[in-house]
Amino acid sequence: MRKSFKYRIYLSNGQRRILAQQFEVSRWVYNETLAERKRAYEERGESLRVYDTQAMLPIWKRTKPELKLIHSQVLQNISVRVDLAFQAFFRRVKAGAETVGFPRFKGFGRYDSLTYPQYGNGVRLEGTRLILSKVGAVHVVLHRPVEGTPKTVTLTRSRTGTWFAVFSCEVDVAPLPPTDAVVGVDVGLASFATLSTGEEIANPRFYRRDEADLKRVQQRKDAAKNAQDWPENAKQKGILAKIHARIANRRADFAHKRSRALVNAYQVIVFEDLAPQEMGRSRGMRKSIMDVAWTQFIQMTIAKAEEAGRQVILVNPRDTTKMCSSCGKLVQKALRDRIHTCPHCGLVLGRDHNAARNILYRGLPSLRL
Numbered sequence: 001m002r003k004s005f006k007y008r009i010y011l012s013n014g015q016r017r018i019l020a021q022q023f024e025v026s027r028w029v030y031n032e033t034l035a036e037r038k039r040a041y042e043e044r045g046e047s048l049r050v051y052d053t054q055a056m057l058p059i060w061k062r063t064k065p066e067l068k069l070i071h072s073q074v075l076q077n078i079s080v081r082v083d084l085a086f087q088a089f090f091r092r093v094k095a096g097a098e099t100v101g102f103p104r105f106k107g108f109g110r111y112d113s114l115t116y117p118q119y120g121n122g123v124r125l126e127g128t129r130l131i132l133s134k135v136g137a138v139h140v141v142l143h144r145p146v147e148g149t150p151k152t153v154t155l156t157r158s159r160t161g162t163w164f165a166v167f168s169c170e171v172d173v174a175p176l177p178p179t180d181a182v183v184g185v186d187v188g189l190a191s192f193a194t195l196s197t198g199e200e201i202a203n204p205r206f207y208r209r210d211e212a213d214l215k216r217v218q219q220r221k222d223a224a225k226n227a228q229d230w231p232e233n234a235k236q237k238g239i240l241a242k243i244h245a246r247i248a249n250r251r252a253d254f255a256h257k258r259s260r261a262l263v264n265a266y267q268v269i270v271f272e273d274l275a276p277q278e279m280g281r282s283r284g285m286r287k288s289i290m291d292v293a294w295t296q297f298i299q300m301t302i303a304k305a306e307e308a309g310r311q312v313i314l315v316n317p318r319d320t321t322k323m324c325s326s327c328g329k330l331v332q333k334a335l336r337d338r339i340h341t342c343p344h345c346g347l348v349l350g351r352d353h354n355a356a357r358n359i360l361y362r363g364l365p366s367l368r369l
Contacts, residue, residue, distance in 0.1 A: 001306060003148065005167045008141045009130060009155075018069075018135050019114075019155065019163075025066045026078055027111035032060065033082045034103055053079040070114075071122035071133040077115045112157045119150040119167075130165055140165060147171050159241040175309025182268040184360025186320070186352045187294045190338065193258070194352035196360040201258060206250045207291035213243055251293055259301040263308050270363030271298050272317035313363040325349070325357035 011019065033053045040046045054076050061067045067075060085103035092100040116123040122133035125146065129137040130153075148171030156164045184196035192203040221236035262269055274294055302312045322330045327345040340347065340354040347354075 001171060001173055002151070003169055003171045003307065005144070005146050005169060007143065007165050007167070009163045009165045010139045010141075011163055015135055015138060016163075019157075021066070022070050022074075022114060022134075023111050023157065024108075025064075025070060026074070026114060027106045027108075028064070029057075029060070029067070029075060029078045030082060030111060031105045033079055034085075034105060037082065037086065050079050050083045053082065069134055071116065073117050073121055074114050077117045080117075081115075112159075113154055115152060115154045117152050119153060123153045125150070125167075138165075158245060160238070160245050162245075171307075173307060173309065176264065178309070179265075179267045181266045182270070182360065182364070183262070183266045184270045184356045184358070184363065185262070186272070186356040186359055187274070187292065187297070188352050189288050189292065191352060192292055193297075194350070194356050196353070196356040198350075198353050200352070203292060204250070204254055205288075205291060206247045206254070207287070210243055210247055214240065217243065251291075252296070255293065255297040255300050259297060259304055262301055263304040263310050266310065268311045268313065268363070268367065269301060269305065270313045270315060270359050271301075272320060272359055273314035274298075274317060311367075313366055315359060315362040317359075320355045320358040320362070321351065323358050325354045325361065 033056075036053060036056065037048045040048050057067070057072075057075050082103065089100060089102055124131050125140070126137075128140050128142055130140045131137055132155075146167050146169060148169035150167050150169050152168045154166040154168070156166060158164070186194045188194065189203060191200045193201040195201075217236055217240050221233055221240060224230075224232035224236055298312075298314075304310075305312045319330060322333060324331055324340065324342040324345060324347055326347040327342060329342065329344040331340065331342055331344075333340070333351065338351050340349045340351050342348075349357075
């Protein structure tokens with residue numbers, strides 16, 4: 001299986017300028033590739049393939065010598081990215097999605113990663129130095145060893161100006177010892193998650209904790225913009241990006257730790273198959289839903305379970321909150337009702353605990369398939 005390893009890298013001022021230039025040139029290639037594919041379809045009814053657009057690179061190099069500053073395979077990978085964007089677009093169209101999102105052109109500063117598709121060709125690791133073609137040796141903080149066989153390397157630049165190298169490696173699956181333990185997980189807002197065992201995971205509310213800081217900095221940024229104080233506006237924009245990065249890092253760290261604990265403890269983990277972007281009746285509720293990042297947590301659990309030889313099951317969420325986990329009857333509840341009280345069988349249980357049990361029961365039949 002493939003596994004990614006992300007490391008912080010430190011660049012000299014010269015290397016930072018070179019990579020910034022490579023990113024902008026790559027953005028031009030991305031936009032030009034997208035334009036060519038769009039033009040070919042509109043004017044000739046022709047759908048260009050990856051190899052068709054890659055064949056245009058030598059022609060573009062004659063009129064735009066800056067392309068020679070980037071490794072050839074990195075340039076070729078840009079055509080692959082555009083093709084993946086079109087594949088996702090057609091997949092949404094075929095599925096009848098309400099918003100299909102045609103591939104868009106990248107604006108200035110909106111292209112923040114480069115991929116070397118073949119490790120050893122233009123990129124290689126020597127000790128704690130990453131040797132990059134046309135850039136030089138870059139210091140890498142290897143906080144953990146690179147496992148398996150590296151296949152690709154992607155350089156990324158965050159909105160705060162922090163740089164990372166992501167190694168995609170082919171690793172052997174290392175399953176954990178099997179266990180008979182199974183669990184249903186109900187994600188929520190009052191608690192981040194409630195297990196069918198009755199255990200609750202508290203909601204850390206990372207965004208809410210830093211919301212006052214975000215509001216204060218946003219007000220300063222708006223004031224600077226209104227006063228046309230562009231240096232101050234840029235400064236506050238940078239501070240705002242750092243606060244958002246801090247929130248995202250804390251949220252990801254929390255999700256990593258909690259998903260790891262679940263995978264270590266249970267052989268089968270059952271979640272609801274949710275669509276968080278379609279949930280939430282008010283702006284405040286939607287903000288809270290985005291803050292808990294259920295999708296990120298579930299995806300991390302799925303990835304860790306695959307590596308550990310565990311199983312994650314996604315079930316239909318319909319009526320898991322209303323249904324009584326003892327007798328199966330539906331019991332209507334308002335959002336404020338935190339206790340499930342069944343008038344049919346007398347079961348009294350926490351609302352989320354009852355839902356988690358229903359989620360588990362709904363997932364167990366698929367184990368016998």
